[in-house]
Structures are given as structure tokens and as C-alpha cells.
Amino acid sequence: MESLSNVDVSDEEEEITADIVLKTLQTAWQNECLAPEILPHNNDMVECMLGQIQHMERNINKLPKTDIRASIHKMELSRIKFIICNYLRTRLNKIEKYCISILNDERQRMETGTNYLTVGEFKYAQEYLLNMETHLKNVVLDKMPGNMKTLEMNKMAVYPNLQTHVFLKANSTISGVVLEDLVGDQDEEIDLEEGSQHILQYKPIADLVKNGKVQLV
Amino acid sequence: MFAEKVIELLKESERNPDTIDPFKDEKIRQILEEMQTLFIMNMNDANATTENKSLWTTVQVRHSALERNKRCLLAYLYSRMEKIKTLRWEFGSVLPPDVRELLSDDEYEWFSRYSTNLASYMRSLGQDIGYSGIDLTENLRPPKALYMEVVCTTDYGKLELSDGDVVMLRRNSRHFLPAAECQTLVRQGVLKQIV
Numbered sequence: 001m002e003s004l005s006n007v008d009v010s011d012e013e014e015e016i017t018a019d020i021v022l023k024t025l026q027t028a029w030q031n032e033c034l035a036p037e038i039l040p041h042n043n044d045m046v047e048c049m050l051g052q053i054q055h056m057e058r059n060i061n062k063l064p065k066t067d068i069r070a071s072i073h074k075m076e077l078s079r080i081k082f083i084i085c086n087y088l089r090t091r092l093n094k095i096e097k098y099c100i101s102i103l104n105d106e107r108q109r110m111e112t113g114t115n116y117l118t119v120g121e122f123k124y125a126q127e128y129l130l131n132m133e134t135h136l137k138n139v140v141l142d143k144m145p146g147n148m149k150t151l152e153m154n155k156m157a158v159y160p161n162l163q164t165h166v167f168l169k170a171n172s173t174i175s176g177v178v179l180e181d182l183v184g185d186q187d188e189e190i191d192l193e194e195g196s197q198h199i200l201q202y203k204p205i206a207d208l209v210k211n212g213k214v215q216l217v
Numbered sequence: 218m219f220a221e222k223v224i225e226l227l228k229e230s231e232r233n234p235d236t237i238d239p240f241k242d243e244k245i246r247q248i249l250e251e252m253q254t255l256f257i258m259n260m261n262d263a264n265a266t267t268e269n270k271s272l273w274t275t276v277q278v279r280h281s282a283l284e285r286n287k288r289c290l291l292a293y294l295y296s297r298m299e300k301i302k303t304l305r306w307e308f309g310s311v312l313p314p315d316v317r318e319l320l321s322d323d324e325y326e327w328f329s330r331y332s333t334n335l336a337s338y339m340r341s342l343g344q345d346i347g348y349s350g351i352d353l354t355e356n357l358r359p360p361k362a363l364y365m366e367v368v369c370t371t372d373y374g375k376l377e378l379s380d381g382d383v384v385m386l387r388r389n390s391r392h393f394l395p396a397a398e399c400q401t402l403v404r405q406g407v408l409k410q411i412v
């Protein structure tokens with residue numbers, strides 16, 4: 001919300017903040033595309049950017065059609081729009097794929113107020129799961145004999161693979177990231193220097209991605 | 218052999234991973250019938266196991282066959298749902314009649330619900346700041362240029378652009394249009410991009 005109010009303060013500041021908003025959005029998009037699980041939403045940034053787009057579109061429309069500035073700005077706008085659409089779409093794809101596990105986790109997170117999904121996304125996920133359930137029930141489950149009728153959600157659930165490896169870049173110096181040793185019991189501790197790049201398992205650095213200390217590349 | 222038909226069903230649909238086959242009503246009915254028979258046999262034998270322990274293994278095998286059938290049927294439906302989802306993104310909320318025929322009634326019902334749900338989510342986007350929603354099915358590919366050259370494949374009629382200009386789309390006519398506005402038509406096959 002902070003950035004939203006910043007933008008409205010004065011016209012001079014607007015350009016700098018709009019730039020930061022775009023950068024944040026780009027990072028969020030990049031992280032979302034590369035992370036195996038769903039990340040906390042960035043709805044404030046998206047809405048702020050949408051506001052900016054609207055504002056810029058109005059300005060462009062004032063320019064004559066043949067003005068070169070108009071086409072350059074339009075091109076830039078369509079790029080930003082693509083980023084927003086792709087970001088939201090990536091999230092939707094994850095929500096659909098990991099629907100059951102995301103909804104279960106989200107219900108716990110909602111109690112602590114640290115929800116990852118926006119209200120709209122949560123509604124979408126619930127509706128999606130409900131539709132899937134009704135469909136499966138109508139087509140086959142209801143026609144099955146006695147004790148086979150129930151849909152076992154746990155057996156159907158797809159979980160994101162947190163053990164996968166990701167490329168990442170440290171935004172600040174972080175010391176003491178614990179890498180679990182799955183086979184033996186020799187846990188390893190490493191330090192990430194600012195600006196350094198690594199290939200690591202996603203799970204130990206998941207929290208660092210969420211609070212922006214590292215960035216996936 | 219137990220669960221033979223369901224494997225056939227899955228193999229058939231796996232053979233064409235990118236296209237959607239007609240819904241196999243008959244086969245599914247047969248599989249459900251097999252399950253019913255297995256279940257009844259199991260019921261009879263399970264009641265008898267109290268005296269005769271040797272039947273226990275038979276019951277177990279039949280039960281796992283039942284479980285397998287169920288799992289595979291669900292997988293079949295699930296993979297079809299995945300395919301139907303891509304249809305929604307490609308064609309929009311109205312399916313061409315030849316594709317519509319490939320879905321069963323229940324699947325079509327699911328498709329419309331999925332479509333409505335997606336539409337209401339897209340409408341809710343940015344509502345707080347007075348936006349009327351974003352169509353996520355646009356901008357599927359990164360934009361390369363503002364305008365693109367297209368040729369029309371059918372007599373489509375008039376197309377009104379967002380700046381108020383009206384373009385007449387006739388068969389085999391060529392146009393130079395804003396990419397954002399003709400992408401949907403390109404995906405529907407009305408326009409074809411000239412590279």
C-alpha cells in the first residue's frame with residue numbers, strides 16, 4: 001500500500017516510483033515463473049501498475065496517432081501488460097495444478113493472516129476444486145460400487161516438488177543457510193555473498209525467496 | 218485379466234497427447250460394470266471368509282483391482298480436463314461445433330463452469346481501482362511489434378478497432394492491424410499472420 005500512496009503524492013516522484021514498481025513486478029514475475037511452489041501475492045504492485053497503465057493510456061491518446069512517442073510508449077505498455085498477464089497466468093496455472101495442497105495450506109495461513117493468495121484467487125481455487133469434484137462424481141464416482149464412491153482428496157493431491165534445484169542470485173549477504181543432508185546426517189552450512197549466484201535446492205532457500213533476500217534467475 | 222479395459226482406455230488417450238479424442242462412453246460403462254461384478258464377488262467371498270481363510274487372498278486381489286480401476290478412471294477424466302482447459306484458453310468461451318462434439322455432456326457442463334469461473338476471476342482483477350478486469354487470454358506471447366500484417370481467411374465482416382476505425386475483413390484481403398486487437402482473431406483462425 002505504501003507505494004500506492006507514494007505514487008499519488010506528486011507528479012515528479014511518479015516516474016521514479018513507477019520504475020520501482022515495474023522492477024518489483026518483474027522480479028515477482030521472474031520468481032513466480034521459476035519457483036516450484038506458489039509465492040505470496042503481489043496484488044498491491046499489480047494494481048498500482050494497472051493504475052499507471054490506465055494513466056499512460058490516457059496520455060497517449062492525447063498524442064496524435066503518427067507521433068513516434070505514441071508508438072514507443074504503446075510498445076512499452078504492451079510489454080508491461082504482457083508481464084502482468086503472464087504473472088497472473090502463471091499463478092493460476094499453479095493454483096489449478098496444486099489446487100488441493102494450496103487450499104489446505106492457505107486455510108492454515110489465513111488463520112495467521114499471512115495468506116499467499118488474493119481474495120479472487122482463493123475464490124477461484126475453491127470454485128475450481130468444487131467443479132472438479134462434481135464432475136468426477138457425476139461421471140464415474142457415483143456409478144461405482146458401495147465403498148468406492150468417495151473421492152479421496154489426499155490421493156488426488158499434486159504437490160509441488162520442493163526438492164528441485166534452482167538458479168539464484170543473492171540480493172544481500174546472508175550467512176548460515178542450512179542445507180540438509182538427506183542421506184547422511186551431515187548438514188552443511190553456507191554463506192551467500194551479495195551478488196553471488198548459486199545453484200541450490202529450492203527448499204532451504206524458499207523463505208529467502210519469499211522475503212526477497214535472494215532472487216531466482 | 219482384471220483392469221485390462223481401463224489400461225486400454227488410458228493408452229488410447231495417451232497416444233494423442235495434444236489432441237482430444239471423443240469421450241469413450243461405452244468403454245467407461247464396461248469398466249464400471251467390471252467393477253460392479255468384482256464388488257459383488259468380493260462381498261460374497263468376504264462373508265464367507267469367516268469360515269474359510271483361504272479366500273482372503275482372492276478378496277485382496279479383487280480389491281486392489283477395484284482400486285486400480287478407480288484410480289485409472291479418475292486419471293483419464295483428469296487428463297481430459299487438462300485438455301479441455303487448454304481449449305478454453307485457445308478458443309475462448311465458445312467452442313467450435315466440431316470440437317464440442319468430442320466432449321461428453323458432463324464435460325461440456327464442466328467446461329462452461331470452468332469458463333464462467335475464469336471469467337469472473339478475470340473480471341474481479343483490478344476492481345478496487347475502477348478497472349473492469351483484464352482478459353488474461355490475450356497477450357499469450359511476448360509482444361514483438363505493435364502492428365502485424367495479416368491476411369483474412371474468411372468473410373468475417375466489420376471489425377471495430379479501439380480507436381474507432383472500422384475495418385472490413387473480406388476473404389483474402391490483407392491488413393496492417395494493431396497486434397493486440399487481432400490476436401484473438403488469429404487464434405480463432407479468421408486472420409492469418411504473414412511473416
